Amino acid sequence: MSEHLRETHRRRTFAIVSHPDAGKTTLTEKLLLFGGAIQMAGSVKGRKAARHATSDWMALEKERGISVTSSVMQFPYEGHIVNLLDTPGHADFGEDTYRVLTAVDSALMVIDVAKGVEERTIKLMEVCRLRDTPIMGFINKLDREGKEPIELLDEIESVLGIQCAPITWPIGMGQRLRGVVHLVSGEVHLYEQGRNFTRQDSTIFPSIDAPGLAERIGEQMLADLRDELELVQGASHPFNKDDYLAGKQAPVFFGSAVNNFGVQPLLDFFVEHAPGPQPRATTSREIAPEEETFSGFVFKIQANMDPQHRDRVAFLRVCSGKYEAGMKSFHVRLGKEVKLANALTFMASDREIVETAYPGDVIGLHNHGTISIGDTFSAGESLAFTGIPNFAPELFRRARLRDPLKLKQLQKGLAQLSEEGATQFFRPLMSNDLILGAVGTLQFDVVAYRLKDEYSVDASFEPITISTARWVKGGTPKKLEEFREKNAMNLGLDAAGQLVYLAPSRVNLQLTMERWPELEFAATREHA
Ligand code: GDP
Numbered sequence: 001m002s003e004h005l006r007e008t009h010r011r012r013t014f015a016i017v018s019h020p021d022a023g024k025t026t027l028t029e030k031l032l033l034f035g036g037a038i039q040m041a042g043s044v045k046g047r048k049a050a051r052h053a054t055s056d057w058m059a060l061e062k063e064r065g066i067s068v069t070s071s072v073m074q075f076p077y078e079g080h081i082v083n084l085l086d087t088p089g090h091a092d093f094g095e096d097t098y099r100v101l102t103a104v105d106s107a108l109m110v111i112d113v114a115k116g117v118e119e120r121t122i123k124l125m126e127v128c129r130l131r132d133t134p135i136m137g138f139i140n141k142l143d144r145e146g147k148e149p150i151e152l153l154d155e156i157e158s159v160l161g162i163q164c165a166p167i168t169w170p171i172g173m174g175q176r177l178r179g180v181v182h183l184v185s186g187e188v189h190l191y192e193q194g195r196n197f198t199r200q201d202s203t204i205f206p207s208i209d210a211p212g213l214a215e216r217i218g219e220q221m222l223a224d225l226r227d228e229l230e231l232v233q234g235a236s237h238p239f240n241k242d243d244y245l246a247g248k249q250a251p252v253f254f255g256s257a258v259n260n261f262g263v264q265p266l267l268d269f270f271v272e273h274a275p276g277p278q279p280r281a282t283t284s285r286e287i288a289p290e291e292e293t294f295s296g297f298v299f300k301i302q303a304n305m306d307p308q309h310r311d312r313v314a315f316l317r318v319c320s321g322k323y324e325a326g327m328k329s330f331h332v333r334l335g336k337e338v339k340l341a342n343a344l345t346f347m348a349s350d351r352e353i354v355e356t357a358y359p360g361d362v363i364g365l366h367n368h369g370t371i372s373i374g375d376t377f378s379a380g381e382s383l384a385f386t387g388i389p390n391f392a393p394e395l396f397r398r399a400r401l402r403d404p405l406k407l408k409q410l411q412k413g414l415a416q417l418s419e420e421g422a423t424q425f426f427r428p429l430m431s432n433d434l435i436l437g438a439v440g441t442l443q444f445d446v447v448a449y450r451l452k453d454e455y456s457v458d459a460s461f462e463p464i465t466i467s468t469a470r471w472v473k474g475g476t477p478k479k480l481e482e483f484r485e486k487n488a489m490n491l492g493l494d495a496a497g498q499l500v501y502l503a504p505s506r507v508n509l510q511l512t513m514e515r516w517p518e519l520e521f522a523a524t525r526e527h528a
Helices: 003-009 024-034 043-054 057-063 091-102 119-130 149-160 213-217 219-235 241-245 263-273 404-419 442-455 477-486 506-515
Strands: 011-018 072-077 080-086 106-112 135-140 163-166 168-171 179-182 188-190 249-254 295-303 312-320 327-331 336-340 344-346 351-353 362-366 376-378 389-391 395-401 423-428 435-438 459-463 468-473 491-494 499-503 520-522 524-526
Touching: 003 011, 011 024, 011 091, 011 119, 011 263, 024 072, 024 080, 024 106, 024 135, 024 263, 072 344, 072 362, 091 119, 091 295, 091 389, 106 119, 119 149, 135 149, 135 263, 149 163, 149 219, 149 249, 168 219, 168 249, 188 213, 213 219, 241 249, 249 263, 295 404, 395 404, 395 442, 404 423, 404 442, 423 442, 423 499, 435 442, 442 459, 468 477, 468 506, 499 506, 506 520
Parallel strands: 011 080, 011 106, 106 135, 135 249, 163 249
Antiparallel strands: 072 080, 168 179, 179 188, 295 312, 295 376, 312 362, 327 336, 327 376, 344 351, 344 362, 389 524, 395 435, 395 459, 423 435, 423 491, 468 499, 468 520, 491 499
């Protein structure tokens, strides 16, 4: 096998999704611990805290109890290279999460044993379903009392509409938690406290019939377990890899992230069965990861990764070929060749210059305003990866400047912040207003805060009668021009210069669409 194939096939790129507080951060820490990426679990939290201390606007984040940043972490595990993409949990950042999910090959959902399937999880799973992303589930906080395991699987199946295949099964729960049984290998992993900082996460018995097990968990518990397992085997689905890979069946694990229990069976199973880098669609053809020429797309732009430098990093997922430091690549949207130097890779606690990267990997490119979300880089071919949308915002505000002399700064700030994708910036054709669109109100606070902090611009946002936006395209150039003239009052340009209809009401939008059947009014704008 060629080096390219070997490197490609050993990659596993995934995201953890959950409702806030289910334990995503804690589980991430434990996974990094197994990956040897951190010495002692706690670094993720520590890093969060350090960032909060050094960056002002992240204080806002902390104040609101949200995490608006998402990061990428790479670690080796058992011959594999795992790329873990973090997703923000707050509902107002859903678009960002959506785009992160375009860059992964599978997902892991964390569910709180006491709370079951929560609202954010439902939304995130809808997104995974759209793309048939394979999903595994981790039911967390087994050290506390929660719902009956059978009940939880039923809930996942009915609420999320996906078949569950339990891979581990809990022995007791809360105070009575004794371990989990691995339903595929038959092994029994005992729950022992005080092991949360070590790699070996428990004593393992080869089967439920192994001598000595009854003494450890008790005769009664073992008898109950046998009954329960019989029930489970009758009532649940056995693991079927094809169904999992097709996004139809979710293997489910039980454990306690904070106690580092049940995590290793999950990780072992994950690297063995989760899909490696998958092919990706472009406007012209499908790109297979096995192809040796380089290609990739940008799914996220993040500012202030390093507060000292006020830098902006564009995250690119490698889709084919190999990235090598200093190589030339074709920036398709700009139609020119650029040198990709000093790209970053991200470890648990650090970022460093990456020398090589393969399909599935995510590299960070320094961005000085030339890279947008959705941009494709190739080896010269004019192709554009599809499926990385900008959603029409649902809330609009007009920026109001306290000091009119700062207009240039305000424009620059709004344009740069909207590059990150969480907000969108529009300029009406007929006025000098600067309009910001977002999917959640929190975004306006974040932008106002950052304008002040990073651009020294004191701006506020006031309501404006725009109810929704649609990207206008299609029709003949003549029709489009006619439309432009007749509707100039309600038209604007987005940050990329594309024509947008800013509808004062839903009814108005409906009427306009009926009046101009030749034109397309798109609720998302595909980048590219
Ligand atoms: P996130 O919002 O999903 O990232 O959740 P966190 O990882 O920050 O966890 C939320 C809270 O649940 C924290 O206080 C954790 O210490 C706690 N937690 C995480 N895992 C467990 C667990 O297995 N058992 C218990 N009892 N608490 C947990």
